[in-house]
Amino acid sequence: MTKKEKPKKNSSQKKTYKGIVDVTRTGMAYVTVEGLASDILVKQKNIGSALDGDEVLVDVIGNGKSRGRTEGYITDVLKRKKTEFTGTIQLSKNFAFLLPDKGAFMPDIYIPENSLKGAKDGDKAVVKIVAWGEKTRKPVGEILEILDASDTNDLAMKEILVESGFPLNFPDEVLEELATIEESISASVIKDRKDFRKILTFTIDPVDAKDFDDAISIRKLKSGLYEVGVHIADVSHYVEPSTALDKEAERRATSVYLPDRVLPMLPEKISNELCSLRPHEDKLTFSAVFQMDEKGAVKQHWIGRTVIHSAHRFTYEEVQEVIEKGEGPYDQEVLLLNTMAQTLRKKRFKDGAINFSSQEVRFQLDATGKPIGIMVKESKEAHQLIEEFMLLANRTVAEYVSKQKAANKQPVPFPYRVHDTPDEEKMHVFAVFANKFGYKFDMSNPESIARSFNQLLTAVKGKPEQHVLETLGIRTMAKAIYTTENVGHYGLGFEHYCHFTSPIRRYPDVLVHRILAQCLAGDIKVDKQLEKRCKHSSDMERKAMDAERAGNKYKQVEYMQQFIGDTFEGVVSGVAHFGFWVETVDTKCEGLVSIHNMDEVFRHSEEDYALIGQQTGRKIRIGDKVTIRVVAASLAKRQLDYDLVENEGNTAKRSSVMTGKPLSSYKPDRSSKPKDRSKARKKKK
Missing domain, CATH: 2.40.50.700 (OB fold (Dihydrolipoamide Acetyltransferase, E2P))
Known part of the structure; x- marks a missing residue:
């Protein structure tokens, strides 16, 4: 921006703010500044080189008012949202x-x-x-x-990644640095670690996983207790601070998982080879090792660097089969670990953790990436086995570091994973809604709210209102973030918690490993930029989740294109003033039903989570079961449009959600023709 383009100003009145710019389609922009009641208006000629989503400095001149709004001009771009x-x-x-x-x-x-x-x-x-x-x-x-x-599929997935701010390839300097890494493990490195190579160790991961972050070891001690080791890939051994590898990992902050691919945080030589805990190979690890009785009670623990040699690579399905049949590879060890995990799980919920569960979908793809089936992923005991031991390790590491002091006698700055208590206003609205179904909430304190949630989640199982109350309950919860300000993890019921167990795919875990190593060595170096790094990691986590949702939505639309004109049973999953969203029961594909295509005028009732017909008083509420017809499927917009099917009899396919199996046997009803569409569809906000 040249001087002649800047608005006239009185320098004594100039105020400078830092904020995030939101550029509209008209070219007008608004800068959101934390702490300011309203956004700062920036006209197109005063935007300079800022792009939508950038972090910028904006100057406000004089009273800066334009049509009642504060007006300013952008002087600098501090951080690009994407390049x-x-x-x-x-x-x-x-x-x-x-x-x-x-x-x-x-x-x-x-x-x-x-x-x-x-x-x-x-x-x-x-x-x-x-x-x-x-x-x-x-x-x-x-x-x-x-x-x-x-290659429309490859093009679409790459566009989603770039759109979300993730680079598709690693810079040359990263690859050059990668080539210099020593692949073999020297005797001098091993001698400074606890050697677990002769102790039974195995991994449990999804069937298509290549980056094995974690492994579990188990052996019986002479004392009668069991030693259970949670071993995590020692990424920090290979990725040193301030190197090109480290800077790129920090910039990405997370791996991104799309339906047909993984965009890794670290190059595949590290993520899938050097650090992946593959069977029958010596691997460097950072471990939390517990002495436990057969019921899972922890008597003591040790944390430190180790070397392991995995004897077996399990899939979740294989472990689940051992649990259900009581026999299979290393069956005694697997069954004992499962007993311990289930005991830890029950204790966690008793101590205040909230037992939310959600269904995830997985696409069955052909060789070209086209979806040919949809599977529902269910959390079974095999998943819970790994989950509970990872939670135990994360909690133990966070508790250990929380007790350490830096040179200034202050607590060691540390990237905690925190989850705040629910928003009071949201919680009140939800409690009133739950009460309409007969479920009471004790709102006196956060602990009583958690107990009320668990009582509701138990009582609602199998009832018509289960879906709506579970969905809305999750929406009342705060979002978990990374920060040095430890407020605990409300959802898990933990006072101290961090992410230690996935350094191949999450940068905060790498930071945790480094700080943990410093604490164990008694050589703590305070990172003054740690809170900034935490915020960046939280931001990138959200972008990755947005990309993953966009990838799933694309595949949903692609899958449902074959069913235009067909009817499905569904559940109302969201409402807005312009319509409501329906998730199909069988395929878990969400689409919008516009109220403009209905025969009645509706108003949006936020307190009822519903649309209410102004003539009849009829309610369309989150959780209601409905029948819809697929009328449009736009890959360009990643959007499904549905119509509500009423008074046509029971023409929809009956619900038959399959767990872990493709929905290949589904044959939709083709007895009715789709309605003509004359009005534009509004996007989901």
Whole structure:
């Protein structure tokens, strides 16, 4: 921005704020500043080089009022939300532009001839912004990758990743550094670790997993107790602070899991080879080792660096089979660990943890990535076995570090995983709603709220209102985040908690390992940027979740395209003033029913979580069972549109949710034709 473009100002009145810019499709922008009652308006000519979602500095001049709003101009971009974009190449003689696919008022990106990498006119590409032209006021970019537009699935998944701010490839300096890492484990490294290589150790993971973060060992001690080791890949041995590898891992902060691929936080040489706890290989680990009785009571523990040698790689399905049949590989050890885990689980809920459970879907894909079936993932005892021992390790490490003191006698700054108590207002609305079904909530304190939740979750099992109350109960909960301010983990009922068990795929776990190593060595180095790193990790976790939801939604839409005109049984999963969302019972695919296509005028009642007909008083409420017809499936918008089927008899396919099996046998009803659509659909907010 040049001086002549800046609004006239009195320097004595200038106020500068830091905030996040929201650029609208018209080119107008608003900067949200924490602590300010209203956003700061920024006109298009005063946005400068800021893009939607960037962290910026904004100056407010004088009273800064424009039509009753505070007005300002952006002076600096502190942090880009994203630097890589997908779009279509528009080629000229000696240069090109990328016309971005998405982005509110996103300018075209200028690409000089030496950065084209052979791109042709009309190609789809990923471009990285490397500079900002002072004269043109246009972003300048270079092509990172030319995309194969004929592979629609690959193109869609890559667009989702880039759209969410995740780079598709690792920088050259990272790969160069990776090539210098010593792959063999030297005797000098092993001598400083506790050796578990002769103790029975195995991993339990999903069938398609390649990055095995954790392993469990077990042996009986002479005392009659059992030694159970929770062994976690020692990523911090290979990824040292301030290296190119470390900086890239911190920037990504997390791996991203889409239906057909994983975008790893660390290069595959580390995530799938050096650090993956593969069977029959020596591996470096960081471990929490417990002496326990056969009921799972912990008598003492030890934390430190180790070396292991996994004897077996289990899938969850294989372990579940051992648990159910009572026989199989290492059956005695598996059954004992399961008994311990179930005891830990019962104690956790007794001590105040909230027993929320949710169903997840998994897509069965063909060789081209096209969904040919949908499976429902259910948490069984095999999953709970791993979950309880990981929770135990995470809690134990957090408790240990919480007792340590830095050189200034202050607590050691540490990336805790915290979960705050529910919002009072949300909780009150939910309690009133639950009371309509006869469920009472004791709101006197957080502990009594947790007890009330568990009583409700037990009592509601198998009842018509189960889905609605479970769904809305989860929505009253705060979001878990990373922070140095330890307020405990309300949902788990833990005073101290951290993430220690997945350093291959989560950067906070790497930070935990480093600080833990310093505490054990008595050489604590206070990281003054730790809270900033925690916030970044929380932000990237949310972006990864958004990307995963977008990937799942794309596959849902792709799967449901074959069922246009067919009817399904569904459950109302959300309501808004313009319509309601329905999740199909069989396929778990959510779509919007617009009230514009219904025969009655409805009003939105927030306290009832419902739409209420103004003529009849009829309620459409979250959790209601309905029949819908699929009328549109837009891959471009990742959006499903449904119509409510009324007074046509029971034409929908009966619910038959399968657990862990593809829904390949489903044959929808094709007896009715879809309705004509004349009105535009509104997007889910």
